[in-house]
């Protein structure tokens with residue numbers, strides 16, 4: 001979701017005449033979009049921003065900003081941690097980032113023009129003894145609630161041959177999981193109108209996108225507070241049907257659904273909407289009912305398992321991946337074992353397993369029975385090992401089979417090779433002509449595998 005929000009911000013800068021760069025020493029503005037899900041993510045963002053302050057020594061005008069969840073939850077306090085920071089922009093204000101940054105930059109440029117040697121010499125100014133503009137100039141915090149902000153995440157940076165794109169369909173979450181900071185940082189659930197989402201998907205299809213992933217914190221509950229059910233179908237299923245109609249789109253994914261509101265209309269959609277990929281990422285969090293209750297996840301494990309089983313009946317080749325938290329406060333060996341049993345029973349294709357990390361201002365952080373790090377780590381490692389064995393075995397079983405893949409472009413780890421995904425969202429690495437194959441759907445013969453990746457060769461017919 002952060003990736004998608006960042007793309008929207010980037011697009012506004014491009015429209016405003018700026019150029020995107022991956023080289024931080026060249027940038028006039030450095031913005032870090034932050035996540036608050038784990039403390040580690042916040043520390044990383046703070047560390048990175050701290051390090052990047054050095055660029056101001058040579059380029060006095062550089063604007064530094066935090067966006068996203070940490071910006072929302074910590075606000076002004078961030079200026080104390082990062083003295084060179086200019087801007088703190090919350091989760092309902094992404095569309096305002098460009099205006100804020102542009103405004104600060106213009107002010108700084110005007111100030112710079114007043115200093116003649118600086119205007120003539122460009123950036124290398126420190127050595128010349130020219131003053132850096134007042135770092136507090138234009139310092140700004142913008143974290144208020146803004147009605148309709150969900151409708152502003154709708155544009156994409158034009159990338160040649162973008163095979164797959166994220167589409168944000170809603171913002172916020174009305175659940176109150178006791179470990180989660182999202183309801184505070186992202187606000188109440190707000191869905192975009194179906195017609196707007198369809199328009200965006202059509203534009204993507206016209207540019208060559210073949211696959212869209214619909215994004216929401218609690219995606220299957222999209223529109224529940226704004227839109228009506230029609231013929232017993234939830235707004236989310238209505239949206240899936242509408243997106244399915246878009247010509248040129250071949251694959252549809254969504255993430256992440258919640259067991260609450262995962263009803264039969266959504267299960268049935270997998271039987272009559274063939275563009276829906278055979279994969280769901282379905283967060284379980286724990287296999288213990290006692291821990292689910294402590295997490296304020298309002299379902300029992302039995303219900304979660306029943307949905308997975310119905311989904312496998314609706315789509316027999318379905319892959320299921322999940323999120324699991326181990327070491328939640330008060331988790332006993334028995335609770336942990338219930339999670340292990342469920343992982344073994346459901347044979348997830350993959351799991352994102354997290355050690356519980358306490359988040360400030362969440363009820364779980366105040367709970368008694370916090371577990372020692374050592375125990376959390378032991379449980380984490382054990383579950384990773386079990387999941388690793390399952391994933392390795394499942395992937396190995398695909399060796400020798402043919403899988404239909406969508407080629408998404410060069411592999412992230414080896415630019416000489418191509419990366420693609422099966423309908424089950426498994427990564428397949430292969431050789432081939434990047435220009436010709438990116439954005440194409442074709443069959444690959446699987447020749448090798450690890451727990452995370454498959455390797456294969458494109459099948460050339462005839």
Ligand code: SF4
Pocket residue numbers: 173174175176177180181182183217218258
């Ligand atoms: S469903 Fe729970 S974990 Fe997911 S965003 Fe909402 S509050 Fe957080």
